[in-house]
Amino acid sequence: MTATVKSSPLGLTVLVLLHHRPLHPYGIQQLLKRWGKVHVVNVGQRAGLYRTIERLQAGGLIAVRQTERDQLYPERTVYEVTDEGRAVTRDWLEQMLAVPKAEFPVFPAALSNMLMLSPAEVLPILERRAARLADRRAELERQTADAEVGLPRITLIENEYLLAVLGAEERWLQGVMSDLRDGSLTWSAEMLAAFQEASEPTSDE
Structure with a gap:
């Protein structure tokens, strides 16, 4: 059953x-x-x-x-x-x-399709996400601190993990935004079209 x-x-x-x-x-x-x-x-x-x-x-x-x-x-x-x-x-x-499970969260899916927007459009969107992540981390830190009095570490171990994941995403996101600002991460419709054309197999293949 x-x-x-x-x-x-x-x-x-x-x-x-x-x-x-x-x-x-x-x-x-x-x-x-x-x-x-x-x-x-x-x-x-x-x-x-x-x-x-x-x-x-x-x-x-x-x-x-x-x-x-x-x-x-x-x-x-x-x-x-x-x-x-x-x-x-x-x-x-x-x-x-x-066993790590193959999960499909929405953020990586959105990242994989981010090229539909321009770098100038993406940057402020990611900045909004970074601000929300910082707010979420601060709230989780506050709730964890409030609950920690007298509690064994094991009872809040999931908060510890969530904070580590949030911190890692924030650091990665800050790096991507920095690359967008200085132009080291960039793309255009023309660049992507040229890449697609170059990667397509020829009739001789």
Whole structure:
């Protein structure tokens, strides 16, 4: 049955949270926010969390523990991880840690098509990205510092990684923008057309 359940960052995180104690979806969402997991899993829409929970339940990885009824809140279904879910959690975690996955983020795709714009058009666009990256890094540093009091390093290890990645991208981006400013990185429609013509095979080949 578990073969039909595809691993995902949110699915793994839900399973890990349920290892600690049974929870209802709202409790899961609140813990994700409180523990800063929103930086590494997409919980922007509650519907996505409910769909993930449905998939995990259909695959036998979690089960209904009980239904809570309270006059102050709507009926809430509490879930717990199953024995099968515990085994799958470990397998997913080992795979995600050990095996680099071929992912296709939007920024490299945009870079590969950047030649559609001119260098003069690209520079201010990348400057806007650099400013947003700096803001994001500063916010993540602030949140990490606020959460660090008394917490073991392992509980914030994903923030450490994200900050390293952000820093690396910022340094690379600054280098590219510098090259655009001094003209060492440049292109034109004529240059690209000449390159394409030169790289096309001749009729004799």
